[in-house]
Structure formats: C-alpha cells, structure tokens
Amino acid sequence: MEQFVKMCREIGAMPDYVQGGGGNASCKTDGNIMAIKASGFALKDITETSGYVNVDYLKIKEYHKDVSESEKKKREEEASAFNLKCTIPSADGKTLRPSVETGFHSIMKKYVMHTHPVYTNVLTCAQGGKKKAKEIFEGTCFVWAPYMNPGFMLTLAISDAISKFEKKNGEYPKVIFLENHGLVTTSDDPDECLRLHIKTNETIKSKLGLSDFYQDLKLQKAGDGYKSSAPFIGEFLSKYGMNTMMSMALYPDQLVYLYNGLKDGKISFENGTMFFKTGENEARAILETFAAVVYIIESLHKLNIPVHPMHYIARDFINNWESEKYRRKVTAK
Ligand SMILES: [Zn+2]
Structure with a gap:
C-alpha cells in the first residue's frame, strides 16, 4: 500500500x-x-x-x-x-x-x-x-x-x-x-x-521534439469564482478560437470538463483571460484540461499532423453518461 x-x-x-x-x-x-x-x-x-x-x-x-x-x-x-x-x-x-x-x-x-x-x-x-x-x-x-x-x-x-x-x-x-x-x-x-x-x-x-508543458497554470480569485490569465489562453484564442476546439473532441475529459462548463456558463473568456464560475477544485480541473487540449492541438499543428478526433457517436455517449455526471459532481464539491 x-x-x-x-x-x-x-x-x-x-x-x-x-x-x-x-x-x-x-x-x-x-x-x-x-x-x-x-x-x-x-x-x-x-x-x-x-x-x-x-x-x-x-x-x-x-x-x-x-x-x-x-x-x-x-x-x-x-x-x-x-x-x-x-x-x-x-x-x-x-x-x-x-x-x-x-x-x-x-x-x-x-x-x-x-x-x-x-x-x-x-x-x-x-x-x-x-x-x-x-x-x-x-x-x-x-x-x-x-x-x-x-x-x-x-x-x-x-x-x-x-x-x-x-x-x-x-x-x-x-x-x-x-x-x-x-x-x-x-x-x-x-x-x-x-x-x-x-x-x-x-x-x-x-x-x-515536443516542447515543455505550460508552467503557468495559476488561478486567481475573481468575484465569487476564479480566473486565469496564463499566456497560452490568449494565444490559443487568437489563433484558433474556442469554436475550433469544441467542434472536435480529442478525448473524454475535454467533454466532461470543457464542453459542459461552456454549456452551463461556468466558463467564459474576456480579453485572453479565462473566468470560472466554480469552486477552486473545479476551476483547476477545467484549467488543466483546457491547457492539455491546447497543448495537443498546438503540438500536432507544429508537427503538421492532422488531429484524429473522437467520432460523434462516442462524443454523444460521454455527454450523456451518468458516470461522468457523477464524477463532475464530486469534483465540484
Ligand atoms: Zn482515462
């Protein structure tokens, strides 16, 4: 043990x-x-x-x-x-x-x-x-x-x-x-x-030849939620935009944390800053997941290799899955 x-x-x-x-x-x-x-x-x-x-x-x-x-x-x-x-x-x-x-x-x-x-x-x-x-x-x-x-x-x-x-x-x-x-x-x-x-x-x-992962995943208190101004956020948004990201799902946790957060209005963006209407644990989970997805998209882009996204049927399964709803609920506590 x-x-x-x-x-x-x-x-x-x-x-x-x-x-x-x-x-x-x-x-x-x-x-x-x-x-x-x-x-x-x-x-x-x-x-x-x-x-x-x-x-x-x-x-x-x-x-x-x-x-x-x-x-x-x-x-x-x-x-x-x-x-x-x-x-x-x-x-x-x-x-x-x-x-x-x-x-x-x-x-x-x-x-x-x-x-x-x-x-x-x-x-x-x-x-x-x-x-x-x-x-x-x-x-x-x-x-x-x-x-x-x-x-x-x-x-x-x-x-x-x-x-x-x-x-x-x-x-x-x-x-x-x-x-x-x-x-x-x-x-x-x-x-x-x-x-x-x-x-x-x-x-x-x-x-x-991949670069290092983002080091600056800091959260700051903002109103009754949190925010992050890590540089990769603004760079990603101006280069690709959130629609690009949400139109292709790379892996289940992107859907669990990002798709649902955007849909519930828990996540928003303003001038390259990401805002979280959540507790600290959930904000951290969302920020880290966002950083991971951005890193993968950026790395593949640099390597000139197309993304292989999840099939839309697989995507729908995750979005409706009770087990994942449970996991999000526990993370939010
Ligand atoms: Zn897993």
Missing part, C-alpha cells in the same frame, strides 16, 4: 500527466482485493486511508470474460452498478464509488497506473498515431487499443488487444496506449510501473 500511495502522489502532482480528477491507479493487495482510486477523487490526494475503494477484483474480472455479442449492451449499462456491488465497505462504513475504469484494472498485473498525459495524447489523438507509436516503440512490450466508450466496452477492447499480444509474443504487455484517451502501464513491480509510465512519455516527447 505504501508504494501504491507513493506512486499515486508522484504522478498525481504532475499536471502534464493528470488534469483535475482524471486518471486512476490500482493495486491488488490480498487474495481477491484491489484498491482503486475512487471516482471524482484526485490521484495526488490518495493516502493510506482515503481516496480509494477496495473491490473484489476477481468478480469484476469474471464479469468481463467470455461475453456474448447479445449480452454486451446490457452489461455495458449495468457495469458501474455491478462494480459498486463488488466494493468492500471500509471500516468507517463509507462507500465511495470505484473509478469508472475499474474493469480494465481488474484484468491487469498487480500495479496499474492510468493517466491522460499530454505527450502520449499527442500520439493517441493524431491521424496515423498507431503507426507512429509502432515506429517509436518498435520491439518493446506495448499494445494499442482502439477507441471505445470508457468502462465496460473499453475493458473488452483492452482485454482483446492484450490476449492477441500474449498469443503472439508469449508475454504480457506492460504499456497500453488508448486511442483518443491516454496511457496505462502495469507491472507486478511498483517501481517498474511508475518508471515505464514516465519513460514512455519522455520517449515520445524527445522523439517528436
């Missing part, structure tokens, strides 16, 4: 890897128990006694095994309720909701780290990203999972990609790229899990 907490806090403190409550991590402790980040909580806030939930991961793993075609739709709808049923209440009787990605954590090695790093996402949100990943990571132990709705269907897609890799190479992949989403690393050794996570991103950053 101690190493798990260390891993979460180290990665969770890096806004180029984790924006707001995004990303999740898990650790299989004893027998059938897996500790996984609770939905809506931030990785950096995990301690030995809070921010995570214990689940019976063997039951969850079983739920995703040998699912018939006709059964898929029904299970997709019921998966988060099923995961919740598999939680083991903590000593104080509190039940938090396990991360929406509990499914894919259940099928992996002892330690799992999943984030939405800006460097990896330059690849996963690029046209021809899979081919580029193959060029960069030729000969290493990785798989590329096609975009799927988060939760149940994504778990099936990852499970399928892993089985194919194992059959072909005789070993379990340790690095998993998720198209239009992010990165997963897994290992029975917590140091390897953490090291691979950072090394994968640094390799992409250096091979593609």
Whole structure:
C-alpha cells in the first residue's frame, strides 16, 4: 500500500500527466482485493486511508470474460452498478464509488497506473498515431487499443488487444496506449510501473521534439469564482478560437470538463483571460484540461499532423453518461 500511495502522489502532482480528477491507479493487495482510486477523487490526494475503494477484483474480472455479442449492451449499462456491488465497505462504513475504469484494472498485473498525459495524447489523438507509436516503440512490450466508450466496452477492447499480444509474443504487455484517451502501464513491480509510465512519455516527447508543458497554470480569485490569465489562453484564442476546439473532441475529459462548463456558463473568456464560475477544485480541473487540449492541438499543428478526433457517436455517449455526471459532481464539491 505504501508504494501504491507513493506512486499515486508522484504522478498525481504532475499536471502534464493528470488534469483535475482524471486518471486512476490500482493495486491488488490480498487474495481477491484491489484498491482503486475512487471516482471524482484526485490521484495526488490518495493516502493510506482515503481516496480509494477496495473491490473484489476477481468478480469484476469474471464479469468481463467470455461475453456474448447479445449480452454486451446490457452489461455495458449495468457495469458501474455491478462494480459498486463488488466494493468492500471500509471500516468507517463509507462507500465511495470505484473509478469508472475499474474493469480494465481488474484484468491487469498487480500495479496499474492510468493517466491522460499530454505527450502520449499527442500520439493517441493524431491521424496515423498507431503507426507512429509502432515506429517509436518498435520491439518493446506495448499494445494499442482502439477507441471505445470508457468502462465496460473499453475493458473488452483492452482485454482483446492484450490476449492477441500474449498469443503472439508469449508475454504480457506492460504499456497500453488508448486511442483518443491516454496511457496505462502495469507491472507486478511498483517501481517498474511508475518508471515505464514516465519513460514512455519522455520517449515520445524527445522523439517528436515536443516542447515543455505550460508552467503557468495559476488561478486567481475573481468575484465569487476564479480566473486565469496564463499566456497560452490568449494565444490559443487568437489563433484558433474556442469554436475550433469544441467542434472536435480529442478525448473524454475535454467533454466532461470543457464542453459542459461552456454549456452551463461556468466558463467564459474576456480579453485572453479565462473566468470560472466554480469552486477552486473545479476551476483547476477545467484549467488543466483546457491547457492539455491546447497543448495537443498546438503540438500536432507544429508537427503538421492532422488531429484524429473522437467520432460523434462516442462524443454523444460521454455527454450523456451518468458516470461522468457523477464524477463532475464530486469534483465540484
Ligand atoms: Zn482515462
């Protein structure tokens, strides 16, 4: 547990890897128990006694095994309720909701780290990203999972990609790229899990010649909300405008934090300053997500590689997804 907490806090403190409550991590402790980040909580806030939930991961793993075609739709709808049923209440009787990605954590090695790093996402949100990943990571132990709705269907897609890799190479992949989403690393050794996570991103950053992530993500109090005048905001708006950004969704968290924030009137812009009619946590999550999306668009633009956006059906799914509404609600608290 101690190493798990260390891993979460180290990665969770890096806004180029984790924006707001995004990303999740898990650790299989004893027998059938897996500790996984609770939905809506931030990785950096995990301690030995809070921010995570214990689940019976063997039951969850079983739920995703040998699912018939006709059964898929029904299970997709019921998966988060099923995961919740598999939680083991903590000593104080509190039940938090396990991360929406509990499914894919259940099928992996002892330690799992999943984030939405800006460097990896330059690849996963690029046209021809899979081919580029193959060029960069030729000969290493990785798989590329096609975009799927988060939760149940994504778990099936990852499970399928892993089985194919194992059959072909005789070993379990340790690095998993998720198209239009992010990165997963897994290992029975917590140091390897953490090291691979950072090394994968640094390799992409250096091979593609990407610049450093924005350092100036500061918030200031403004009325009963917050504001930020970080220079990248004004530069992005004058170059592309918000309509460009919102007409293409790169990955789910862009929709969760930005699309909804704009729609609810929680986010507004004036002369290159971004205003948030929210509490501090939510403002930070929105600002970091905005910065990540801007970074990816800018990097691809500089590389002259077209963006590979999410399909509109995938987009509609996220906008209407109950699990994401729950996550936003917890972040807003
Ligand atoms: Zn994710």
